[in-house]
Amino acid sequence: MAENRERCGAVEAELDPVEYTLRKGLPHHLSRRPNDIYVNMKTDFKAQLALCQKLLDGGARGQNSCSEIYIHGLGLAINRAISIALQLQAGSFGSLQVAANTSTVELVDELEPETDTREPLTRIRNNSAIHIRSSGLHP
Numbered sequence: 001m002a003e004n005r006e007r008c009g010a011v012e013a014e015l016d017p018v019e020y021t022l023r024k025g026l027p028h029h030l031s032r033r034p035n036d037i038y039v040n041m042k043t044d045f046k047a048q049l050a051l052c053q054k055l056l057d058g059g060a061r062g063q064n065s066c067s068e069i070y071i072h073g074l075g076l077a078i079n080r081a082i083s084i085a086l087q088l089q090a091g092s093f094g095s096l097q098v099a100a101n102t103s104t105v106e107l108v109d110e111l112e113p114e115t116d117t118r119e120p121l122t123r124i125r126n127n128s129a130i131h132i133r134s135s136g137l138h139p
Contacts, residue, residue: 023110035066039081068135
């Protein structure tokens with residue numbers, strides 16, 4: 001295990017940022033359910049919160065009914081995902097249950113060469129993730 005890290009570090013030391021362009025990859029198995037919300041740092045916080053609230057409220061009116069939603073955050077967006085879940089819970093006056101699970105996700109980055117003399121490379125890295133299940137309590 002330590003040998004792999006050393007070899008990986010040696011390869012990274014040889015990479016010149018001028019010669020390669022880094023393309024960060026997404027996880028391979030993203031769930032595509034209508035009640036899955038993927039939180040990121042690029043989208044406005046209020047817009048993401050409003051989308052989650054709309055999905056939960058739509059269930060009461062029969063439109064896009066979701067009695068529960070899953071909020072997913074990866075890496076830097078973990079804090080934002082937690083904040084959204086807590087905001088939803090605070091605004092529900094106790095009618096929303098929140099349960100969180102954490103995991104480690106394997107990501108594959110592509111290193112594309114700037115010149116034709118080099119081969120494209122891939123780099124595998126791990127990143128932390130959180131998956132928050134928010135479900136409404138119906139009397």
